[in-house]
Every structure is written in structure tokens, then in C-alpha cells.
Amino acid sequence: MSATQLPQAQLASGGKLRDPDFSSRVFWLVLAILLLWPLGVATEFRPWVLWEPDNRKVTLDFLASFWPLVYDAEFMHMVARETWRTVAMATAGVTLALVLAVPMCLMATRVLSLSALSGRMNRWPAVMRWFVRATLIVLRSIPELVWALVFVRVVGLGPTAGVLAIALTYGGMLGKVYAEILESGESHATHTLMRNGSGRLQAFVYALLPSHAAELASYTVYRWECAIRSSVVLGFVGAGGLGQQLDNSMKMFNGGEVATLLLVFIALVALADHVSAWLRRALS
């Protein structure tokens, strides 16, 4: 649909341009609205509720209380402590996730199979690999928030529940993706080492790891960034950190504190984003 196809005379004379596709556009628009209708019903989507006088007043009062920000020394001290706790929860969680993910990805990687060097993999190793992979997928597909809800019941409120939740979900994610990364690349060097009698761990350390190290590290850094974001969310179910403070301030309708915490949170995410982008650039 380039301009050269338009008649020059029509453009020059400023004559009325007609959309050749008009009727089909209208048809699709109407169909889309008809299809959207049941979605709107299911989600009780009534945006005008937001504009009802009661709701409007509550919303505007809450928004108005955002200013002035609360930044007295005591509060800021608390914010700094909770920010560090958020970062620490993410870091500790990802570290524990690595403890879980690294052995499991080694068990799940097909490249490191000795029997697969000559033809098909033996039955039991194949079953074991399938089993490990299924475990990783199950760990990954339960959201960290659900893990946190479970652990809050078992170990009580506090960062332990959050760290364990991150460790399990991210362990599954990292393990699965590590195994995929290790299998995606060139396996020639690894197989050569194993054919010449080196152990599987040696083949991993001297052949498989060096050729994939940058990619693995970069993915880990990216996941650490994601973990910071989710550790804030975990605070909402009582795992400590910025999220819990945000939840408390919101429940007390303390707009000034909410605004400060949101700004700190946005700054934290932006910082993690930049650090992670810088690290990944340095790695590649």
C-alpha cells in the first residue's frame, strides 16, 4: 500500500480520498466488540463504577494524600532497611535456586549421557532425565506467590518463606533453561572428551561449560533482576521487604508513605535493570 499507487491527480487536487478497505474494517471492528462483550461480563468490567461519587471521592482523597511525600529520618531508615532486605531476599533466593538448579540441570542434560554417545540412550538414564525434567517443570509452573503462601503457613511470616519460595520457583526455571542452553550449542568438544575416556563432570567443566558460560551467566543475571521484582510482590503475603511495608501503608491509607515507597521501588527496579543490562553487555 505505498504512495506511488495513489493517483497523483487526486492527491494534487486535494480530492477526497476513499479508504478502499472501509467496509471490511468496520466489519472486523464490530465483530471484535461482539466477541469482547462476554469477557466484559465475566470480569464485571464496569468502568463507570470508578466515576461514581463515593468511589471518586475515595480515589481522589487517596491520590491527594500522595503529596507531600513522607521522608522523615525514621521512615527513610526503615525504607532503606526494607530495600536491602528485598535485594537480599532476591539474592539469597537465587543462590539457593542455583544450589537446586545446577545438579538438576546436570542430571537432565542429554549431551552428558555416556550411553547416548553410541546410539540410543539406555532406558533408565532416559527415564531419570525425563523425571528430573518433569520435576523442574512442576517447580517452575507453581507461581512463587503460591509457594510463599504455603511456606508462610509452615515457617511463619518473615523472609524465610520468601527466600524459599523464590528458591523453588527459580530453581525450576533456571534448571530447565540451563539444560536447554547446554543442549542447544555445539557438543563436539564434549563428546570428544567423553569418547576419549574423560568423566562426565570433567567433560562438563572443560568443554560444555566454557562454551556456554556467557549465556548461562547472562540468563542468571536476568533472573536475579526478575527475582528482585518478585520479592517485592512476595511481601504482600507477609514475606517482609518493601512489599510488606507497601501493603501496610496502603491498608492505613497513608498516601505519602505509599508514594515514597512506590518511588523507591521504581528506582530499585530501574537500578537492577541497568546493572543487569551492564553485566550482560560485559559478559557477551
Next chain:
Amino acid sequence: MMPTRDAANLPYKLPPPLFDARCRACWFTLALLVLVIASFVSLDLDWTSFASLEAGRSMYRFMAEFFPPDISPKFVSKVVSAAWETLAMSALGTIMAAVLGLALAVPASRMSKQDAAWLRSPTRWLLNALRAIPELVWAALLLISAGLGPMAGTLALALHTSGVLGRLFAEAMENIPTGPGDAGPGDALRTQGVGPLRVFAYATLPQVLPQLMSYTLYRWENNIRAAAVLGVVGAGGLGQMLSFNMGLFLMNKTATILGAMLLMVACVDVLSFALRRWLNR
């Protein structure tokens, strides 16, 4: 990442020193170690209560209460309707996010070299802010004005996703593949004196539409997962049922809801895997 240093005459084959003040990787590893150790030390993690026999027993009791899951037809039909609500939340939220994201992506991108794009940085700031706040936090904020229920969740998904999509859309529009000679259909229209709105509608949008669609579908997949847990703060769907029943310690019902959640996420995974394989054939 060791800097290589060539000696004039190679004396001995010594292994490289373990630490070198000029080695950036060494400093980085050291910093990483400090961060990890400081995290574990400062968090006062409660290992004893977790690793003890008592905790193991309470974990076992907790898990045992899940069985048998409540599969009475009445409850299952409630779970199914909650699952549909979750699906509808994610779909409507994603569609609204695509529209809002497109509306924000236009001012956030520089369409041509002549375009001054005054609004580019402020809009990008707005998009970053929308994106930085997770869905769950948006939902908790929106509960105040929208009240408990799926609408708050839908709006929360829409706001967060519009930040994500807006940025992706803006990048897609700025990186439009141009024809030979660095001038695409948009430039052709512009040199004819066609206004920016029509250039957008007839050149830019048709060019990037496939990419925008694929981004939107990918985010929808993410949003289904997010919508499942969004209800934990009271924003509708399966999550709301989950936190309600867990709060009342109705563990059999909780187990059914968890199963439904897992099933839904697994279905989405399988479907998107199959779809992607089919598209990349």
C-alpha cells in the same frame, strides 16, 4: 577475562595468579561473594525452624490436609467459573493494554529523522513507571477505587502490560525495516505531503502489525499466569478463591484450586509451545 600480557621472553609456564588487581572478573566475583554472604547474614533466616523435625512434621501435616481434594460437582463448577474469570481477565487486560500501549508508543517513538518527538522522553518515563510496578501492586492500589473483584485485576493487568507493550511497540516502530536507499513507504508518503496520522495508519502500522501481534500474544500468555495469582490481594479469579479458602483453612478446596491453576498454566504452556512450533515450521 584476564588481560593478556606478553612477556619479551616467556620464562616459565606459570599458572595465572588467582587474584590480580587489574582483573575485572576477579573484582566482580569478589563483589558477588560479598553480596551473597551479606544477604544470607543480614536476613536472619530461620533455618532451625525449617530444617528441624518439627517443621518437617508440620509440613507433612499441611500437605496431608490437601487430600482428598474437594471434587464435588458444585465446587468444581465454581472453580471452573473462576478459571473462566481468570482467562477473561487476562484476555481483556491484554487487549486494553495493547490499545493503550499503542496509544503511548506513538508519542514515545521517533517516526522520522525530521520528527522532533518532544514527547519522547516523558512518555518513555511514563511507560517505564507503568512497567516497573508489578501487576499485583497495581491491583492492590486499584482495589481502593475499583473495589474487590475482577475489575481491579483486569485494570491492573492492563496498566502493567501497557507499560511493557508500549515500550516494545515503540521500539518496533523505530526500527521499521526500510527499503533500499533508507526510505520506506512512510517516507514516500511523507514526501508527498501526507499528514502524520495517515502516514501512521497507512504505512507505519501495516508494516509493524505482525510484530505487534506476536508481542501481544506472548504477553497474553504471561498474563494468564499472572492473572491466576493476582486474586491473592482480592482482585478476582482463581487467586481470590485460593486465598479465601486458604484463609479459612479449607485445605481440600485449596487443593482443587491449586490443581486447576496448575492445569491452566500447563495448558497455556502446551498450547503456546504447539503454536510456536506451528508458526516456525
